[in-house]
Amino acid sequence: MIYDPLISPGVSSMLPAPKSYWHATHKIPTLPPLNKKLNTEYLVVGGGYTGLSAAITLAQAKQEVTLLDANSLGFGCAGRNGGFILSGSGRLSLNAIEDKWGHTVATGMQGEFDSAVDLLKKRIVDFDMQVDLVKGPYLKLAHNTKQAKQLYATAKHLASNFNVPSATLTTEVLSARFGIEGAYGGVELEGACLHPLKLASEYAKVAKKLGATLFYDSPAIHIEKQKAGFLVTTPSGSVSAKHILIATNAYTPKHFQESVDNKQFPVQSSIFVTAPLNNEQRALTGLTAPMSFMDTRIMKYYYRVLPDGRLLFGGRGAVKGKDADNAKEKQRLYNAMVKSFPALKGIAMDYFWSGWVSVSLDSMPRIFVDNAHSTDSAIGYAMGYCGSGVSFAAFAGQRLAQRIMGTGDVDLSLPLYQSPLKTYPFSRARRIALHGLYQWAKIAER
Numbered sequence: 001m002i003y004d005p006l007i008s009p010g011v012s013s014m015l016p017a018p019k020s021y022w023h024a025t026h027k028i029p030t031l032p033p034l035n036k037k038l039n040t041e042y043l044v045v046g047g048g049y050t051g052l053s054a055a056i057t058l059a060q061a062k063q064e065v066t067l068l069d070a071n072s073l074g075f076g077c078a079g080r081n082g083g084f085i086l087s088g089s090g091r092l093s094l095n096a097i098e099d100k101w102g103h104t105v106a107t108g109m110q111g112e113f114d115s116a117v118d119l120l121k122k123r124i125v126d127f128d129m130q131v132d133l134v135k136g137p138y139l140k141l142a143h144n145t146k147q148a149k150q151l152y153a154t155a156k157h158l159a160s161n162f163n164v165p166s167a168t169l170t171t172e173v174l175s176a177r178f179g180i181e182g183a184y185g186g187v188e189l190e191g192a193c194l195h196p197l198k199l200a201s202e203y204a205k206v207a208k209k210l211g212a213t214l215f216y217d218s219p220a221i222h223i224e225k226q227k228a229g230f231l232v233t234t235p236s237g238s239v240s241a242k243h244i245l246i247a248t249n250a251y252t253p254k255h256f257q258e259s260v261d262n263k264q265f266p267v268q269s270s271i272f273v274t275a276p277l278n279n280e281q282r283a284l285t286g287l288t289a290p291m292s293f294m295d296t297r298i299m300k301y302y303y304r305v306l307p308d309g310r311l312l313f314g315g316r317g318a319v320k321g322k323d324a325d326n327a328k329e330k331q332r333l334y335n336a337m338v339k340s341f342p343a344l345k346g347i348a349m350d351y352f353w354s355g356w357v358s359v360s361l362d363s364m365p366r367i368f369v370d371n372a373h374s375t376d377s378a379i380g381y382a383m384g385y386c387g388s389g390v391s392f393a394a395f396a397g398q399r400l401a402q403r404i405m406g407t408g409d410v411d412l413s414l415p416l417y418q419s420p421l422k423t424y425p426f427s428r429a430r431r432i433a434l435h436g437l438y439q440w441a442k443i444a445e446r
Contacts, residue, residue, distance in 0.1 A: 003251075004321025005266035005356055006431065010253035011070035013217035013235070018080055020353040021273040021312070022197035028073045029201055034215040034237040040066040042404070043232060043239050045220045046247030048078040049389060050382050052203035053397030054245050059210035061405060066239055067212060068232070070219035076251045077389055078200035080355030082271060082302060082314050084292055085120065085192040086138075087113040089416075090387025091363035094162055095154055101415060103161070108414050110162055113388075116395030123394075129202040131194040134307055136290035138191025139169065141183045147296040148185030155187040165189070178286035179343050183295075191292045193304050196390060203394070223257050229377040245400050246381035249393070250356035257379070259370060263421035264384050265430050266356040268317030268324060270333055275348040276309040284343035287311060301336055311344070313337045317354045319431055324354040360384030361422040367396050368420045369403045380404045384421055 003015055013033070017023050042058050044051045047069030058065040073079075087110075088094075098106035124131060142148035148171075158164035169186040208214060215234075222233040229242040246257065250266040282288045292304035303313040315336060318329045330352055338345045360366065360383070369380030380403060382396035402408030403417070410417060424430060 002321045002324065005250060005252065006254055007321065008254075010219055010221065010256070011075065011251055013071055013219060015071055015075065017072055017075055018353040018355070019351065020080060020197075020271075021306075021310070021351040022079055022083075022195060023074070024351065026195060026197045026201065028079075028197065029204060031073060031204065031214050031216040034068060034218040034234050034239070036237050037240075038066065038237070039240045040064050040213070041241070042066070042243045042245065042401075043068065043230070043241035044245045044247055045232070046076075046249070046251070047073060047204070047214065047216060048076045048200065048247065048249070048251075049203065049393035050249060050397040050400070051245070051247035052200065052207050053394035054247055054382075054401040055207040055212040055214070055397075056203065056210060057398045057401035058405070059207060059212045061401075061407065063405065065212045066241070067207070067214045068218045068220050068234065068239065069214075069216045070251070072216055073204055074197045074200045077249065077355055077357065077393070079197045080271070080353060081196050081389055082304060082312055083193045083196045083390060084138075084302065084304065084388070085117060085194065085390050086388040087117050087391065088388040089113065089365050089385045089392050090357070090389070091359065091365075091385075093154070094158060094164075096363075098161075105414060107162070108411055109416065112395070112399075112414065112416060113392065116388075116391040119395050119398060120391045123206070127202065127206050129199065129206075131198045131202060132307060133192060133194045134290040135190070135192045136292065136305075138189045139186050139291065139293045140189070141174070141180075141186040141293060141295045143182060143184065143295050143297050145184050151185060151187055151296060179284045180286070180340055181342060182340055193290065193292055194390065199390070220256075230379065242377050243404055244379045245397075245404060246379070246383070247397060247400065249383050249385065250358035252358075252383070259368075259379060259420065260381050260383060262424050263360070265359040265361075265424060267359050267386070268319070268321065268354050269314060269357050269386075270317035270324065270329060270352070270354040271312060271314035272330065272333060272349045272353075273306070273351040274311045274313070274337075274344065275350050277311065277344070277347070281343055281347065282309070285341045287341070301340070303337070310350070311337070311341075311347075325352070357386030357389075358384050359386060361424055364415050365392075365396070366419070366421045367399045367403060367417055369400070370420075378404050381421075 365385035
C-alpha cells in the first residue's frame with residue numbers, strides 16, 4: 001500500500017512506517033488512537049514537527065490542547081527528512097526574497113528563519129533532548145563554473161547585507177579536501193544535523209509532559225463547522241473544538257478543508273543511506289567526519305556524513321507515489337552519488353525511502369489564520385514549506401499557535417503571514433508540469 005497525496009483520499013492508519021535509517025535506529029513511543037468523543041479548546045491536526053510544536057506552545061500558555069495524527073509518530077516528514085538544521089524555508093533564498101519584496105522584508109524573513117534555528121537549539125537544551133546533534137561544516141557546491149561565480153557573488157552579498165559569514169572554496173581547495181568530481185567551487189558555513197525521528201519523539205514527550213493530549217493512528221476524516229466551533233470526526237471518535245490548527249503540510253488529504261484544498265503541491269523527495277564507509281573510502285573521499293552538503297542544481301542533491309560513518313544522499317524523487325521504490329529511481333540517485341564520489345562505486349545501499357514535501361504556488365510558505373483573534377472560533381494552517389523543515393516546521397507551529405491565540409511578536413506585514421496560500425490553477429495539471437520540469441532540468445544540467 002503506497003500513499004500518494006494527489007491520489008489517496010488521505011493518510012490511513014494502516015500504512016506501514018517507512019523503511020528508513022531513522023526508523024531502523026530508533027524505536028518510537030506508542031501513542032494511543034482516539035476511540036471516544038471529547039471536547040477541547042484547541043485541536044491540532046497533524047502530529048509532526050509543526051503540530052507538536054504548536055501543541056507545545058499552546059500547552060506552555062496553559063491552554064487546553066488536543067492533537068490528532070493519522071498514522072504513527074514520524075510517519076510523515078518528521079521521520080523521513082535528512083536531519084539538516086538550516087536557516088530558511090526551503091524554496092526562496094534571502095536574495096530571491098529581497099529581489100521580490102525588498103531588503104526590509106528580506107531582513108524580517110531572515111529574522112524568522114534564524115529564530116527557527118534558535119528555537120530548535122533552545123528547546124534541545126531546555127528539555128535535554130537526546131537527538132544525536134552533531135556540528136560540522138555545511139558546504140554549498142557549484143555544479144558548473146557559472147554557478148560558482150554566482151555562488152561567490154551571493155555569499156559576498158549575504159555577508160555584507162545580511163551578516164551571514166562564509167568561507168569561499170576554490171576548486172583547488174575542494175580537490176585537496178575531498179575526492180569529489182563535478183564541483184567547480186563552493187562556500188562553507190557552520191552546519192549542524194540531528195536524528196529527525198528522535199527529535200519527533202522528544203517533541204511528543206515534551207508536549208505530553210506539558211499537558212497536551214496526543215492521539216495517533218486517528219485520521220481526521222471530516223471537519224464540520226458548527227455554531228461554537230468545529231466537529232472533527234475520526235474512524236473511532238470525534239473532537240469538538242473551538243479552534244483548529246491544520247499542521248499536515250504535504251500530507252494533507254486532497255479534499256480536506258476549503259482553506260487548504262488545492263493550495264499546495266506535494267512533491268516527492270528520496271533518500272538513501274549507504275553502508276558504513278571503510279577506511280579506504282573515507283580517505284579517498286574526504287568524508288571522514290560529520291559534515292553536510294548541498295549543490296546548486298535546480299533539482300538539488302543533498303548529502304551528509306552520519307555519526308556512524310555512513311553517507312546519506314538525497315534528491316528529487318519520482319513524480320508519482322507508485323514509482324517511489326522503482327529500481328530506476330534508486331539507480332538514478334545512486335549514480336548521482338557515484339558521479340560525485342567515484343571511490344564509492346559499489347558501496348551497498350542499506351536503506352532507501354521517499355517522502356512528500358510541500359510547495360506553494362509562489363514558493364512562499366504561509367502561516368495563516370482565518371478569523372484571527374476571534375473569541376468565537378478560528379481555523380489556521382502552516383503549509384507550503386520544504387527543505388528546511390527540521391528548524392522551520394517547528395517554528396511554523398509555534399507561530400501558528402501564537403497567531404491563533406493572538407499572542408507573540410508576529411510581524412503580520414511579512415508575506416509569510418500577510419495573505420493565505422494561493423490556489424493552484426489547473427491543479428490537475430501539476431504533475432504534468434512537474435514531469436516537464438524534470439525533463440528540462442535533466443538536459444539543462446548536463
